[in-house]
Amino acid sequence: MQFEKLFNMQQALDQHIEEKHNLQEKDLFNKKILALLVEIGELANETRCFKFWSVKPSSEKSVVLEEFVDGVHFILSLGIECGFEKLQYTFQTKSTTLTVSEQFLLIYEKINDFKNSKNDLDFKTLLEVYLQLGALLGISYEEMEKAYFTKNEVNYQRQQNNY
Template sequence: MNINELFQMQKALDTYIEKEHGLEEEDLFQEKTLALLVEIGELANETRCFKFWSKKSPSEKDVILEEFVDGVHFILSLGIALGIKNFKLRDASYRDASLTEQFLNVYHSINDFTSKRSVTEYDQLVHQYFYLGESLGFSHEEVVQAYKQKNEVNYRRQEQGY
């Protein structure tokens, strides 16, 4: 996956949004972090992996993929805020984990990253998140395509005063 292409697209979207809302000089790190946490919660809710009390099935794959990609947007945006310009996505080498455990691993990685704001913790967060995506059955190609589609939607929303 060429994640650097997505970084460039995200940088352009971030710049557009910040200009539209007069936020060019604002530090939006906390807002982006909270947005990421909310998006991951929405993703978990669609998978229903933690709802041991329910017999209802998970949402359709395309709904779950769109929620996953919403998280990708904020992860990329946080990397840009950290100064990341080039990133190498490694193949996953994590042990098998249940979806619930992997969601918790992602939350833990976000906590580590936001407390230290280092490239090492960012790297861990990105890899934990993309491992979650692989655990959900998403190929890198599906993620890239869905990201590009949602990126277009995000521009349209801005133009419509979202």
């Protein structure tokens, strides 16, 4: 993945939002953590991986992918907030024995770890386990990037329309 490009795009979007809403001097870390947690829940809801009581299938891949990249936006934004945008990021898709539901729970744990430490190791771990979730959902890095680029444009449009 082109992490440098993704971080640069996210930084520009964050700056645009902060200037538009006069938030340049505000500490947004905890709000971004909460937003990420909510987005992860929305993604889980679209996958329906935990809904053992239902026979309805997962949402279409395009819907799942859009929810997935919402999480990418907030993870990148949190990394920028902590100054981690210039770190080296190289991840290999690892096989895992975790189910999708277990991977979601692991992500929630890693978000909490990062929230408490704000260190680069916990950030990289969070990003890695999130990308592993994408792989479990059948999303390639190429699909993640393309969807991120598309959603980034949508987010700018939303700002222009006073979303």
